Amino acid sequence: MNNVVNGTDRTTAANEGGTWRIFKGKANDGTESTTLYGEDRDADIAVTLLMQGSDLPRIVQWGRPMAHPEYLVNCNDAVRPQRVSGGLDDTDWPSIIPTQAEAWTGSDRLVLRRDGVELFCRFSTTDDPIAIDGRRVAITTIDEVQGLTLLWECEITQSGLLRQRARLSNGRSTDGSESDGSRAENELGTLSVDKIELAYPVPEEASEILSTTGHHLRERSPQRQPFNIGRVERLSMVGRPDFDASLLMTAGVPGFGFSHGEAYSAHVGWSGNSVLSAERTTYTQGLIGGAEQLVGGEMQLGQGESYTTPWVYGSYGEGLNEVASRFHGFVRSMHPLFAKKPRPVILNTWEAVYFDHSFDTLKALADKARDSGVERFVVDDGWFMHRRDDTAGLGDWQIDPAVWPEGEKSLGALAKYVHALGMEFGLWFEPEMVNPDSDTARAHPDWIMHANRDRLPMQGRSQQVMDLTNPEAYAYVFDAMDTLVDSLGIDYIKWDHNKLVTEPVSPYSGLPCVHAQTEAVYRIFKTLKQRHPGLEIETCSSGGGRVDLGILEFADRIWASDCVDPVERADIQRYTSLLVPPEMIGEHVGASPAHSTMRATSQQMRMAMAFFGHLGIEWDLQKQDDEALQHLAQWVEAYKRNRTMFEHGTVVHADSSDPAIRVDGIVSEDKSHAVFRFTQLTTSQHYPVAPIRIPGLDAEGAYTVRPLSVSLDLDGIGNGQSELGWWNEQGSVLPGEFLAECGVRPPSLNPAQAVLFELVRV
Secondary structure, eight states, X not given: OOOOSOOEEEEOOTTTOEEEEEEEEEOTTSOEEEEEEEEETTTTEEEEEEEETTSOOEEEEEESOOSOGGGGXXXXXXXXXXXXXXXXXXXXXXXXXXXGGGTOOSSOSEEEEETTEEOOOOOEEEEEEEEEETTEEEEEEXXXXXXXXXXXXXXXXXXXXXXXXXXXXXXXXXXXXXOOOSSOGGXXXXXXXXXXXXXXXXXXXXXXXXEEEEETTEEEEXXXXXXXXXXXXXXXXXXXXXXTOOSOEEEESTTOOSSSSEEEEEXXXXXXXXXXXXXXXXXXXXXXXXXXXXXXXXXXXXXXXXXXXXXXXXXXXXXXXXXXXXXXXXXXXXXXXXXXXXXXXXXXXXXXXXXXXXXXXXXHHHHHHHXXXXXXXXXXXXXXXXXXXXXXXXXXXXXXXTTSOSSTTSHHHHHHHHHHTTXXXXXXXXXXXXXXXXXXXXXXXGGBOOSBTTBOOOOBTTBEEBOTTSHHHHXXXXXXXXXXXXXXXXXXXXXXXXXXXXXOBOTTTSSBOHHHHHHHHHHHHHHHHHXXXXXXXXXXXXXXXXXXXXXXXXXXXXXXXXXXXXXHHHHHHHHHTTTSOGGGEEEEEEOSSOTTTOOOOOHHHHHHHTSXXXXXXXXXXXXXXXXXXXXXXXXXXXHHHHHHHHHHSEEXXXXXXXXXXXXXXXXXXXXXXXXXXXXXXXXXXXXXXXXXXXXXXXXXXXXXXEEOGGGOOOTTTBOOSSOOTTOSSSOEXXXXXXXXXXXXXXXXXXXXXXXXXXEEEO
């Protein structure tokens, strides 16, 4: 049966630009089908959902908008697989949550149990299953035999992301309606939810996988592999995304890069335990997606109770730059105040003084910071009770009078002094952790997570985990932070998380508690910011742990890594920017040699590598000579001249076959201005380096390309023995198309050096 346009349209408000359209039809075998087509032409994205009879919806298309979506009413006949020998009566064709009832033979994606017995479910749509609200479509389904209600939602964001989540209800849906289950409600036992994994299909051509791995001080290191038959998964099972967690699971055409090749990425927006996966069976095309990874017994639903999964995001693009730009637009939409307040330049005291706190020391450092152009002064670890090193005091969130006595040399006096210098004042906390050697732990051992009453979990950094699911522990931590924000006039909190969460059982409930702990963390972030308008909070987890869209809804900044060595940071920052916009990535100028690697680098290299992010300083300025401080102040001023463009522009990374170089930049929204960085990490096979392409510009425009003033002087960092024609204050004017296709010859630099240059449309 060839269906023509016989459907109805349901459109969002015109000013939002998103549209869902519904088409009804019949397949050639007589099966009733419903096709939902959603698009946002401004964001250049579209998705097609197919509901075959009463089955769960299937995502059958994800990519660019279509000229004639009305004919998608025939997509059932176009893509439904045939029966094949040796299989079941229906060939596997995964729905949004595939089960064995629909012939799924891959890994379990819906794991539910009652009384320890696994349930095998088959969900069917209700009589009027589809609800459309603006950009979001919701589809309600039930399993009559098991007495379950499943609500699935799919949304197209203004930046062009797709996101989906599911809400599973035991017996009754959370809106109060009956589940229509065949079992009497009083017969339904407690339901244990172990997993609900959601995914996006990718085309057969997307046969290469990119993910990231790493460890402390080397987060987000890229790795590629073929997308073969089988399953690849990246687990985070330490209470938050770990250093080796992959921000994205990306499948693309072989050899896809930043500026070329179709790429499809998935991300789980959750700050607790999670899994990202890519899977292909012999019967199906590939799926990428993920889930919250629940511990057995952690999510138990009584009658009428529900569990809602985290949002699982999908981003499509021609190259990773477009994939990333969709995430950046979404994250920026969650922080509208950034548009009114440029990101303040930060000085953080950690690598400057460590635990050596005193009023006189930090007052002198604050003076140097102000003179260097710093706008936010952050006092790191070491200010609270008994905290002379990292073995004691954590959890005792009271100012230590032995270090900060009352009066003119108190911590409050320092905060007042910093404010008088015109800088904001910030303070470090680690609210989720406690040292066993602390007054808090001695007074309240029941506030520490542990699964066995006779022992504590293995320690890390002399720490254990504070059980914030315990109302008393939560109230203590929140009240301590809230009081200090009030009394000190704190503008900014650096929130750290330094221990892997293992054996995560709450003594209060007796149950595994990572999910509830994560929700408690979100609640503290949210409530503190509601009570103190303008307060900003950075999320830091031993550096680059816990980077995800769940925490980024509340956090204003992430700390990309405890390693500020600029050579290591070149890729740490590059691959962090696949998810996080530059103005939210903490990028600091540190000492040389770097404290984490003992590698010596030039001041030019260290400042250039920190230039595109949320600029900060992690350096004892009291020990620097006047020339170094003057040079620093010049770079800070150059950053301030460009930061507004960085906070709204498009991040661009150029592809290169030369593993020794990196080309990274930011292009303004209107493409009238761009700043790029050329980095020579090691010596190259080519000498001098080949011309570098400059993507992201207006192909029909012409640009003056010239070095940024702070990078004009190549003395001491370059090894070229003749002049480079465009490397001067006047620069050269070139077509945007030429710059994208042919590029410019970069300066010949020594290893571990970087320079900045700008392009201005004429």
